[in-house]
Amino acid sequence: xxxxxxxxxxxxxxxxxxxxxxxxxxxxxxxxxxxxxxxxxxxxxxxxxxxxxxxxxxxxxxxxxxxxxxxxxxxxxxxxxxxxxxxxxxxxxxxxxxxxxxxxxxxxxxxxxxxxxxxxxxxxxxxxxxxxxxxxxxxxxxxxxxxxxxxxxxxxxxxxxxxxxxxxxxxxxxxxxxxxxxxxxxxxxxxxxxxxxxxxxxxxxxxxxxxxxxxxxxxxxxxxxxxxxxxxxxxxxxxxxxxxxxxxxxxxxxxxxxxxxxxxxxxxxxxxxxxxxxxxxxxxxxxxxxxxxxxxxxxxxxxxxxxxxxxxxxxxxxxxxxxxxxxxxx
Amino acid sequence: xxxxxxxxxxxxxxxxxxxxxxxxxxxxxxxxxxxxxxxxxxxxxxxxxxxxxxxxxxxxxxxxxxxxxxxxxxxxxxxxxxxxxxxxxxxxxxxxxxxxxxxxxxxxxxxxxxxxxxxxxxxxxxxxxxxxxxxxxxxxxxxxxxxxxxxxxxxxxxxxxxxxxxxxxxxxxxxxxxxxxxxxxxxxxxxxxxxxxxxxxxxxxxxxxxxxxxxxxxxxxxxxxxxxxxxxxxxxxxxxxxxxxxxxxxxxxxxxxxxxxxxxxxxxxxxxxxxxxxxxxxxxxxxxxxxxxxxxxxxx
Numbered sequence: 183x184x185x186x187x188x189x190x191x192x193x194x195x196x197x198x199x200x201x202x203x204x205x206x207x208x209x210x211x212x213x214x215x216x217x218x219x220x221x222x223x224x225x226x227x228x229x230x231x232x233x234x235x236x237x238x239x240x241x242x243x244x245x246x247x248x249x250x251x252x253x254x255x256x257x258x259x260x261x262x263x264x265x266x267x268x269x270x271x272x273x274x275x276x277x278x279x280x281x282x283x284x285x286x287x288x289x290x291x292x293x294x295x296x297x298x299x300x301x302x303x304x305x306x307x308x309x310x311x312x313x314x315x316x317x318x319x320x321x322x323x324x325x326x327x328x329x330x331x332x333x334x335x336x337x338x339x340x341x342x343x344x345x346x347x348x349x350x351x352x353x354x355x356x357x358x359x360x361x362x363x364x365x366x367x368x369x370x371x372x373x374x375x376x377x378x379x380x381x382x383x384x385x386x387x388x389x390x391x392x393x394x395x396x397x398x399x400x401x402x403x404x405x406x407x408x409x410x411x412x413x414x415x416x417x418x419x420x421x422x423x424x425x426x427x428x429x430x431x432x433x434x435x436x437x438x439x440x441x442x443x444x445x446x447x448x449x450x451x452x453x454x455x456x457x458x459x460x461x462x463x464x465x466x467x468x469x470x471x472x473x474x475x476x477x478x479x480x481x482x483x484x485x486x487x488x489x490x491x492x493x494x495x496x497x498x499x500x501x502x503x504x505x506x507x508x509x510x511x512x
Numbered sequence: 513x514x515x516x517x518x519x520x521x522x523x524x525x526x527x528x529x530x531x532x533x534x535x536x537x538x539x540x541x542x543x544x545x546x547x548x549x550x551x552x553x554x555x556x557x558x559x560x561x562x563x564x565x566x567x568x569x570x571x572x573x574x575x576x577x578x579x580x581x582x583x584x585x586x587x588x589x590x591x592x593x594x595x596x597x598x599x600x601x602x603x604x605x606x607x608x609x610x611x612x613x614x615x616x617x618x619x620x621x622x623x624x625x626x627x628x629x630x631x632x633x634x635x636x637x638x639x640x641x642x643x644x645x646x647x648x649x650x651x652x653x654x655x656x657x658x659x660x661x662x663x664x665x666x667x668x669x670x671x672x673x674x675x676x677x678x679x680x681x682x683x684x685x686x687x688x689x690x691x692x693x694x695x696x697x698x699x700x701x702x703x704x705x706x707x708x709x710x711x712x713x714x715x716x717x718x719x720x721x722x723x724x725x726x727x728x729x730x731x732x733x734x735x736x737x738x739x740x741x742x743x744x745x746x747x748x749x750x751x752x753x754x755x756x757x758x759x760x761x762x763x764x765x766x767x768x769x770x771x772x773x774x775x776x777x778x779x780x781x782x783x784x785x786x787x788x789x790x791x792x793x794x795x796x797x798x799x800x801x802x803x804x805x806x807x808x809x810x811x812x
Binding site: 215218219221222223225226228229230232233234235236237238239240241242243244246256257302305306308309310311314317318319320321322323324325327328329330331332334335336337338339340344345346347349350353379383387391411443444448451464467468471472477480481484485487488491492495496499511512 | 529530533534536537540541544545547548550551554562563564565566567568610611613614616617618620622623624625629631632633634636637638639640641642643644645646647648649652653654665666668669671674698699700703724727728729730731735746747749750753776779780783786787790791794795798801802
């Protein structure tokens with residue numbers, strides 16, 4: 183393809199080009215296209231420019247992972263150090279810890295979220311009283327609208343040592359209090375519940391919509407054959423929404439290397455004692471950047487995430503495309 | 513319907529399963545709403561009673577002290593509210609305009625750069641430079657630190673929303689656009705006077721999600737805002753979560769001196785105040801959000 187933006191200039195600056203009739207033909211075609219498309223170009227320009235600035239301009243900055251970054255020298259003049267940052271990162275057990283935590287917790291989240299929201303959707307699908315159905319939907323969908331900062335404060339009301347709801351309840355039952363924010367072993371479970379609470383409503387409504395899209399004829403036929411409601415769920419509802427479940431599963435697996443920073447930062451209250459089980463790649467990168475000021479390490483961990491994440495997304499997308507091209511990202 | 517089984521047996525088993533379903537869902541709903549109930553109760557509690565008797569489902573010694581304090585209008589809170597409202601309104605309107613213009617051109621077959629431009633958007637969903645390069649760009653190159661624009665610009669174009677809008681525009685009756693074109697209407701006129709009015713459902717859905725994105729954002733302020741005058745609501749909440757005195761550490765609140773700060777109840781009342789608008793919008797406009805969830809999952 184010709185460089186489109188340079189095309190008009192070239193024509194003026196270099197009259198020799200006009201001699202080549204083929205080239206001038208192409209140029210005039212490009213010009214015509216530009217004129218014909220000028221409205222669309224101007225319409226799309228602000229959006230495209232914003233994406234170029236905020237998503238593409240940072241990309242060359244990944245070289246920071248290979249530099250000994252000094253703020254006073256700037257990115258370009260800081261010394262190259264090859265793979266040293268990566269060597270440091272992988273020499274400690276940090277890289278191992280954050281990778282395992284990220285992948286392990288995301289795996290649990292994906293499974294519990296699919297099972298949980300599916301069960302919820304099946305239950306919601308059975309409700310016959312409209313008013314109640316609306317109430318249930320609102321109640322489970324509600325957490326989706328709350329920011330992680332607020333979820334963090336919700337958590338504090340339930341979990342804080344001195345007067346949180348859970349410890350007060352343990353008191354009443356005559357049991358020992360638990361110092362939740364200092365007990366790392368409890369947190370995979372707490373975060374799984376939090377994740378389920380926050381997202382199950384959204385996903386159950388997605389599944390519910392798919393269930394309501396199933397033709398009633400299937401159920402009528404099954405009823406005539408004397409199939410129980412339970413049998414109908416197993417034999418009709420679930421098989422018919424399985425494609426959607428698989429697609430959602432694969433798309434989540436594609437993002438298995440990316441953690442939900444807000445949950446890990448606010449819900450754990452960034453408690454250092456919890457890092458062994460809750461420190462993930464995203465929180466580590468943030469901490470290395472903002473609290474430790476170690477740009478090289480932060481950059482190395484970030485690039486590691488971007489590259490491996492890119493691969494998992496590509497693989498997941500490739501599989502999705504083979505199953506259902508409509509649902510793939512591209 | 514029930515010819516094949518004894519009528520009363522059938523009614524009974526059907527009713528029983530309905531009861532089981534409803535009781536289960538009642539319990540689930542209660543568990544989902546539990547943290548909300550606890551927080552609202554705490555915000556309506558007396559500070560001392562909350563400290564000694566702890567959080568519970570009902571207010572400990574009903575008291576409005578925390579709300580009284582809030583409605584005295586501490587300057588920090590009023591500022592944070594105005595920052596959030598300004599950012600949300602500006603970001604949502606500007607984002608809707610820019611994204612729908614982009615999505616519309618991408619939906620038109622005649623547009624020559626449709627494919628490369630779509631690819632530019634899609635690629636950002638696969639690979640990103642990551643936090644560190646973005647942070648350096650915004651702070652060192654664009655110098656947007658402590659600038660209100662940094663709370664707006666990065667979310668103006670969200671590829672996912674662009675594709676939702678694009679598939680909606682592509683589904684509009686193309687003959688209408690063709691007729692308008694034959695009548696001599698310019699592309700701009702077609703877009704603003706024909707396409708946009710026809711697209712209010714899609715615009716409403718994406719607009720509501722944008723409102724949610726801006727209202728709930730703490731990420732950009734966590735990274736790029738140090739000036740307390742530019743703290744949005746969510747970041748103010750985070751700051752008082754770490755230190756409740758933060759709300760008063762400001763010389764212009766002298767009128768509040770002498771009032772003892774109800775630390776714990778105040779935090780919880782702040783949560784309620786920050787959630788309020790979103791909760792009301794959510795209840796009132798739920799069907800749009802649900803529709804959005806569906807478009808998002810079905811992607812055109």
